[in-house]
Amino acid sequence: MENTTLSATATAITPEQLLKHWQGHRGLTRRMIEAFPEDQLFTFSIGGMRPFSALLMEFFSMAFPSVYGVVTGEWVANDVLLKDAGVETKPTNKAEFLQLWDAVTEKLNEWWPKINAADFNKEIKAFDQYDGTVIGILLYIIDNEIHHRGQAYVYLRALNVEPPPFWDRSQDL
């Protein structure tokens, strides 16, 4: 019986490790915001793709609202969730982006441990519209950040700015 239980819960990543991994990636994305020329943040584009500011707004729209939704079953946007956090949820300059980023970092650290470990394989309808498992949704959001941040690396290189190194994620596993 004990062996059966162990085998059923074979673990590649624990919840704590996955949060640490994500926050490591988020630290890198934060350094990308710092490195990005402020006058290009809302405008620079290649091939008709969205500017970095729009990609960041997409990250924000999913990061804390997804974890909050997984924990509570309620899908609520940042302007409501962060009402009392004292940050601008629709940033219009780099400083506001960084402040919002840091507020979300704290919220993720506070709310992630509330996810029931038994729920990672639970089927949910994320944001009341996307069917998937909890882990599937969370990995999607992490991967989406890596994917679009890779896009922003090309923007920075095209702007002749050296991006922060991809391998350096000091909070990583």
Next chain:
Amino acid sequence: MENTTLSATATAITPEQLLKHWQGHRGLTRRMIEAFPEDQLFTFSIGGMRPFSALLMEFFSMAFPSVYGVVTGEWVANDVLLKDAGVETKPTNKAEFLQLWDAVTEKLNEWWPKINAADFNKEIKAFDQYDGTVIGILLYIIDNEIHHRGQAYVYLRALNVEPPPFWDRSQDL
């Protein structure tokens, strides 16, 4: 005691799920190879960055060699590991890239289950030079593929080619 054991093995992702997740991403990267104009594969660049062919060679250099290395403790390159697979390990056209890709897909499916589930947190020296845990190294390789593939999305858009949708990873969780 039983609770302690359960808590120590809380699982966000199982080894089987992580392989499925990676192969889902690899299926998307394969569709990027198919979509990429063959005459630009070895040459197209933005901001001095490497062409897509060089990024693909980096993926190849890590994917199967890392899993083989984790299982055996030996760090060996594809030209040796795939000697009998009947594929070109230094592709010079799109068809050869796809053949090598598919050979690696099979090898990953064959070798990943040989990873001892208890070893994911083991400290290793990957490729005889990078210190980290097994899970840390494997996640790095998966994330690196997502990151550079995001770069290739910008190349495709700049070449006025519609890339395959990021969200479609039919083998995904």
